[in-house]
Amino acid sequence: MYAMVEDGFTPMAVSRHLAGRFIFPTTVLKDPRQVPSMLLRFGRAIGRRAVAVAADDEAAVLLAEHAETLAEQFLLPAVPATLPRRLTSKEGLFHICSENDVPAPRSCAPADRAELVALGREWGYPLVLKNREAFTRLSAPVVSSTTVVNSEDELLARLESRRTPAVLAQEYIPDSVAEDWITHLYCDSQGVARVVFTGYKVRSWPPYSGATTRAWSRPNSQLAQLATGLCRRIGYRGIADLDWRFDRRDGRYKLVDFNPRIGAQFRLFETWNGTDVVRAMYLDLTGQPIPSSPQIYGRMFVLGQLDLPSAAASARREHRVPEALLPRRRTERAWLCRDDPLPALAEVVRFAGAGTLRLAQAAADVLTKRPAAHP
Template sequence: MNVDPSVPVLLVKIGHYPLHHGAVGVVRTLGRLGVAVHVIAEGRLTAAALSRYRAGQIVWPTTGAEPAEHLVRGLREIAASLPGRAVAVATDDEAAILLAEHAEVLSEHLLLPPVPPDLPRLLASKHDMFRLCRRHGIPVPESRLITSLDQIDEIAGELTFPVVLKNSEPWLRLAAPAVSRSTVVETPGELRELAATWPAAPYTLVQEYLPRSESTDWIAHVCCDAQGNAVVTFTGVKVRSWPPHVGVTTYAYSVANPELVSLTTRLCKETGYAGVADLDWRLDHRDGKYKLLDFNPRVGAQFRLFETDAGIDVIRAHYLTLTGQAVPPGVQVEGRRIIVENLDVPARVAYRHAVRAYQIPEGGGREFAWLAADDPLPGLATAVRSARPIARRVIARLSGRKPSSM
């Protein structure tokens, strides 16, 4: 691949999550091209900071509860210290929102996609995403937003249970979360009981539940240019996740899906989205529609699942686009698989009785989230950090007990 790697990259994160395989993937995929990737990290022993391919590490711990002015000032100082204007890559929604809303200040030192300033916040918000999808004719599960505890009884009477609860606003999920993660609630009584523990203004989304027995989880990753046109688009099937059925992808495979590509690229084009994005879809077999569950306006943790036969993934496409270089043409590699080793151990236990209802295309190869022969330290660090929590979760699942948080 003929790439000019002279422009550095800054990996931007807000919040505390030291084990993030997407960050490691960014460092590796660009570092292998000779690009200098500088990592913002909670500490010097985080997985991405330990990669042999990172050019520099900046220890800058944040929680997401800091004032935006503080975060912008700190990020601007970090970017100004780099050797040249750098391509910014956000690994969480909060970072993507910060970069978009303060692009005028930050673009002095960072190369940023020209996304409308308010769009990443709208897309990352579960409720605003729902309204955007309705406006543009994109199928989406029925949803209601709870902004006051007084709404509980009304909403419980409008939706069919079970339902899924999600923190609607990205910043509030760090500062004052109503639920720790996407949570399935079986009855109105369970919803009321859970709501009693919420803050006065929870901003919680109550979303229609699409039955697992009658649906299939799909993933779409896209990189768009300044006009909202897709440079590359990838699709695949999510097989396992952790926590089961509602969490991070632990095993998935790539397969071309023209209908899903069309829906994804149309939504990006019509909203004017620019940059990389990770979308979670669910095919509802009851009506045959793909319904958008989440739009993440940043790189997805499992992005290395996807690449073209020219060796292009969404991050390489993003780098080439922002630095004014041509993206080599190519088609998606079929049957490529990704395994998130530490999380797929408990996920395999949880899914051990699941009926396999998919056929993986042959010949696509396999990608591990952490293990790499040319970059062993991130995998070793993750194994050490994960060993005890994984053992606890596996034992809990086998014994039928509900596992504690990881």
């Protein structure tokens, strides 16, 4: 396995399981035209064709749109070239859901600041904000991640002076009537879902709207059918990570994100013979059979350094002890691994450094009597 990393000290870069690493700074994505030649150079350094696994939305878009060129050095799923860009666009995904009769929260891409403010007054608060396109989060992010704003004042503070914010506004489904679920799957060149996994999201960071910090592997046949049916209708090929919000008010699972790539928690899901979505894709693209076996249920994924503050925030808001706090068997940890400890150590150092910078900024804001910047 080879990794393309932002720098040589990311947690992934120091794993003992790597045969090699290539530095791929995110600044390169500001001019994606140079990416194909860089990827081909990395591929030639490996010395044989390799299976390319996208780990973020931008990578998924670039691999699909340059698949014909990259085929010289990489094995890639036969996904339609324009589909990943539509799926990673929050506005594009909403249109796909509408076209294919898939439930989704009410959404709108406002043309300008005034329209967004008017939308908040019409729909009411809380309101969910998302960066509209995949590359926006790198070049001109309006929010750092999916963000819930609770008032017009908070909305205006987020927008600052932007007249045309590139965001999608989405209906907020109250936590009291909602459940968060995940579907991971791999579709082969014929569009057949060879492995399908379902799980339940317990917590996230930021709380109630961000990345998964704790999740269960749980059965949900209805959700599996919804995900595979959508992938079949749109002609999707490859690995996918879908996020759903179950709305108890109407009893429907509503699609909130379709990531055409591996999800950060993909190792939560595997079959009894050890197949996850990455192994399934590797076997398929290298012409090997994918063994049939059912999903293992009861496994848990934990992103420890963020799950603790998420649990604390949940306890403060809900006035009860959060669920699933104690260690248990069959837990998949995001970084900690007995036979490969360096990634966890690297993550501790980076996490501590980021926390120190935030505390220093907060102290400076207090000393200068400036309002603290939004995270």
